[in-house]
Amino acid sequence: MNSLKNITILIIMSVGGGCIAQPTPRPNVVSPEVHADNSVTFRFYAPKANDVKLNGQFEKAALTMTKDQQGVWSVKTSPIKPDMYPYSFSVDGVSVADPNNTAIFPNEGFQNSVVEVTGSTPLVHTLQNVPHGTVSYRYYQSPELGTRPVVIYTPQGYETNPKASYPVLYLLHGTTDTEETWTKVGRANIILDNLIAQGKAKPMIIVMPYGRAYPVISKSSGSLRNWDNLQEFKKDFFGNLMPFVEKNYRTINNKDNRAIAGFSGGGGTTMYFGFNNSDKFAYVCGFAPGMLKNEFDRNNEAAFKDPAKTDKNLKLLWIGVGKEDPLYTVNQEFMQVLDQKKIKYESLFTEGGHTWMNVKHYLSVVAPKLFK
Amino acid sequence: MNSLKNITILIIMSVGGGCIAQPTPRPNVVSPEVHADNSVTFRFYAPKANDVKLNGQFEKAALTMTKDQQGVWSVKTSPIKPDMYPYSFSVDGVSVADPNNTAIFPNEGFQNSVVEVTGSTPLVHTLQNVPHGTVSYRYYQSPELGTRPVVIYTPQGYETNPKASYPVLYLLHGTTDTEETWTKVGRANIILDNLIAQGKAKPMIIVMPYGRAYPVISKSSGSLRNWDNLQEFKKDFFGNLMPFVEKNYRTINNKDNRAIAGFSGGGGTTMYFGFNNSDKFAYVCGFAPGMLKNEFDRNNEAAFKDPAKTDKNLKLLWIGVGKEDPLYTVNQEFMQVLDQKKIKYESLFTEGGHTWMNVKHYLSVVAPKLFK
Numbered sequence: 001m002n003s004l005k006n007i008t009i010l011i012i013m014s015v016g017g018g019c020i021a022q023p024t025p026r027p028n029v030v031s032p033e034v035h036a037d038n039s040v041t042f043r044f045y046a047p048k049a050n051d052v053k054l055n056g057q058f059e060k061a062a063l064t065m066t067k068d069q070q071g072v073w074s075v076k077t078s079p080i081k082p083d084m085y086p087y088s089f090s091v092d093g094v095s096v097a098d099p100n101n102t103a104i105f106p107n108e109g110f111q112n113s114v115v116e117v118t119g120s121t122p123l124v125h126t127l128q129n130v131p132h133g134t135v136s137y138r139y140y141q142s143p144e145l146g147t148r149p150v151v152i153y154t155p156q157g158y159e160t161n162p163k164a165s166y167p168v169l170y171l172l173h174g175t176t177d178t179e180e181t182w183t184k185v186g187r188a189n190i191i192l193d194n195l196i197a198q199g200k201a202k203p204m205i206i207v208m209p210y211g212r213a214y215p216v217i218s219k220s221s222g223s224l225r226n227w228d229n230l231q232e233f234k235k236d237f238f239g240n241l242m243p244f245v246e247k248n249y250r251t252i253n254n255k256d257n258r259a260i261a262g263f264s265g266g267g268g269t270t271m272y273f274g275f276n277n278s279d280k281f282a283y284v285c286g287f288a289p290g291m292l293k294n295e296f297d298r299n300n301e302a303a304f305k306d307p308a309k310t311d312k313n314l315k316l317l318w319i320g321v322g323k324e325d326p327l328y329t330v331n332q333e334f335m336q337v338l339d340q341k342k343i344k345y346e347s348l349f350t351e352g353g354h355t356w357m358n359v360k361h362y363l364s365v366v367a368p369k370l371f372k
Numbered sequence: 373m374n375s376l377k378n379i380t381i382l383i384i385m386s387v388g389g390g391c392i393a394q395p396t397p398r399p400n401v402v403s404p405e406v407h408a409d410n411s412v413t414f415r416f417y418a419p420k421a422n423d424v425k426l427n428g429q430f431e432k433a434a435l436t437m438t439k440d441q442q443g444v445w446s447v448k449t450s451p452i453k454p455d456m457y458p459y460s461f462s463v464d465g466v467s468v469a470d471p472n473n474t475a476i477f478p479n480e481g482f483q484n485s486v487v488e489v490t491g492s493t494p495l496v497h498t499l500q501n502v503p504h505g506t507v508s509y510r511y512y513q514s515p516e517l518g519t520r521p522v523v524i525y526t527p528q529g530y531e532t533n534p535k536a537s538y539p540v541l542y543l544l545h546g547t548t549d550t551e552e553t554w555t556k557v558g559r560a561n562i563i564l565d566n567l568i569a570q571g572k573a574k575p576m577i578i579v580m581p582y583g584r585a586y587p588v589i590s591k592s593s594g595s596l597r598n599w600d601n602l603q604e605f606k607k608d609f610f611g612n613l614m615p616f617v618e619k620n621y622r623t624i625n626n627k628d629n630r631a632i633a634g635f636s637g638g639g640g641t642t643m644y645f646g647f648n649n650s651d652k653f654a655y656v657c658g659f660a661p662g663m664l665k666n667e668f669d670r671n672n673e674a675a676f677k678d679p680a681k682t683d684k685n686l687k688l689l690w691i692g693v694g695k696e697d698p699l700y701t702v703n704q705e706f707m708q709v710l711d712q713k714k715i716k717y718e719s720l721f722t723e724g725g726h727t728w729m730n731v732k733h734y735l736s737v738v739a740p741k742l743f744k
Contacts (some may be wrong), residue, residue, distance in 0.1 A: 030592075046465070091468075092420055092463075094421060094466075095471070099467070102478060104483075106474060134508045141676040146501075219401045
């Protein structure tokens with residue numbers, strides 16, 4: 001076997017096989033490359049493209065990329081504030097994830113990649129050498145919706161302490177996200193690993209379901225807190241998901257050991273499910289929750305029926321939102337209603353917008369407050 | 373709040389937030405759409421592109437797509453043989469995954485999406501309403517390589533039968549794949565769920581590690597069975613991974629209850645790890661294993677030292693390869709060597725090439741042969 005033939009085989013293997021030949025030798029592209037000063041070089045191979053830009057959530061505007069002789073477009077950013085950021089390339093107007101980065105943002109509506117800029121000290125969501133929990137991909141059955149996926153975090157020690165029971169946080173994703181987004185973009189498992197290792201959060205189970213009542217409700221039915229979706233998902237959540245979790249995991253089954261939190265459309269769902277069922281959830285946390293003022297009364301009918309009882313049941317009602325988030329105003333309006341009804345809450349207004357950078361921060365702030 | 377403002381908020385929420393505005397209203401794109409006759413319509417929104425093609429592993433050649441007035445490119449295929457296929461769009465020469473399909477092919481070198489054409493009866497890899505195992509994402513620690521990811525399948529009943537012990541299949545991915553490729557593209561968990569439910573395979577644990585000895589060996593160091601990578605990963609596999617698995621899972625720890633299998637570069641690794649350690653693995657299965665003839669002697673030194681002993685230790689040596697696979701010839705040459713050395717093996721030569729369609733089939737053929 002001559003060496004040319006070997007090279008051919010290696011190339012075929014390196015493109016993962018398949019019957020589509022890729023005869024042109026492609027340059028070896030590294031992207032993203034995080035530098036010591038927290039600047040990052042992004043690269044994208046597209047010899048025939050006319051215009052390639054970088055859309056990164058660390059910048060307000062797209063960055064222009066330039067092409068080298070091999071057809072690799074690149075840009076080096078200024079030093080970036082340490083965090084984890086979604087980004088994509090805009091290739092002649094088409095938004096594309098980074099093919100050289102396996103950290104993909106799970107989403108039904110767009111494809112982004114994710115880059116972590118760690119800086120000199122690990123962040124709360126940085127993978128560290130501490131005891132790690134287990135992230136399990138499970139299925140449960142719904143009579144209406146079929147076989148449903150759910151991702152479940154069990155903390156370190158769950159398997160080795162078969163008599164221990166744990167409180168549960170139900171954690172809901174944003175509108176076009178999936179059941180994987182909270183771990184892959186929100187790093188919920190890593191945040192809890194770190195907070196538990198530091199003694200800052202109690203060991204807990206985290207349940208991350210898929211929030212769209214597909215296929216009964218179409219994937220294009222607007223926000224997760226679309227009324228029809230809410231009704232179907234509510235049936236599934238209380239009728240199938242919670243029983244599945246409480247049957248298959250060692251959970252403590254009372255309101256003081258149940259929390260619910262969610263981002264964006266899943267934040268709206270969180271308010272609808274949790275705030276209106278304060279006999280089941282003593283901890284209700286909205287992360288930039290998606291709400292509409294003209295739906296306040298309808299969506300919170302149960303909670304507002306006896307505000308004093310709701311307030312008494314809840315150990316923590318928490319709302320966080322960015323000052324540049326389009327949902328900032330409606331969340332302030334909702335807090336005014338809570339004030340009128342004398343329902344206590346904690347609020348956090350952060351810099352920035354409707355981003356997973358903010359959401360990771362909210363989880364790291366809230367987790368230490370749960371089940372204490 | 374007027375309705376226009378609401379629409380703006382909904383759009384921002386539906387693109388997952390972030391500070392990058394996407395002001396142009398995009399048409400609602402469904403892709404892929406599988407029709408009753410097993411034809412599939414693929415769609416891609418790219419109003420400014422000049423040329424968009426579909427590369428699907430169900431076709432020998434790329435299919436031309438045509439653009440409608442809204443800027444959505446589409447193509448409807450002929451009826452496709454039921455299976456699960458990787459595909460991508462070629463947009464003015466740039467290979468892009470399908471942004472409307474969350475089924476992504478986990479890979480370090482390219483981005484494909486995956487479409488399932490089920491047909492009228494469920495396939496062996498089709499998600500069905502049978503008892504499901506658990507797919508766990510775990511981390512283990514390597515002194516040299518740091519915190520390493522591994523995906524572990526435990527069969528249905530593992531959690532509820534705390535005294536039961538199980539045999540273990542170590543299952544290795546192809547060269548540019550990741551620890552997620554065997555479940556997300558190979559559907560190893562679903563295949564085993566179905567075969568176990570049908571009584572065709574024994575309940576087993578499947579361990580799917582990450583096969584690249586990164587960061588010690590660079591991600592661009594050629595095939596997984598690059599010698600330096602093999603040495604580093606071997607240290608990690610036997611020194612860290614197997615002890616982690618056998619400490620944290622209820623495994624049966626002898627050769628007759630251990631199998632190893634792998635695809636492509638991971639098939640080469642399988643041969644090197646398993647065939648040469650027949651005292652530890654009685655089942656060794658190469659799925660289009662990546663090998664070079666001039667490395668036969670070096671890579672199989674231990675196995676060939678005492679061929680009779682190797683043959684006696686092994687309960688199953690299995691090699692499957694497609695007739696159009698570039699590795700077809702070298703695998704035949706390897707079998708000639710096995711014949712000369714009187715080491716028994718089973719072989720399967722299938723139609724098609726170096727594809728995950730073939731690999732899924734190989735797993736479904738091999739799993740019923742294990743641990744019996």
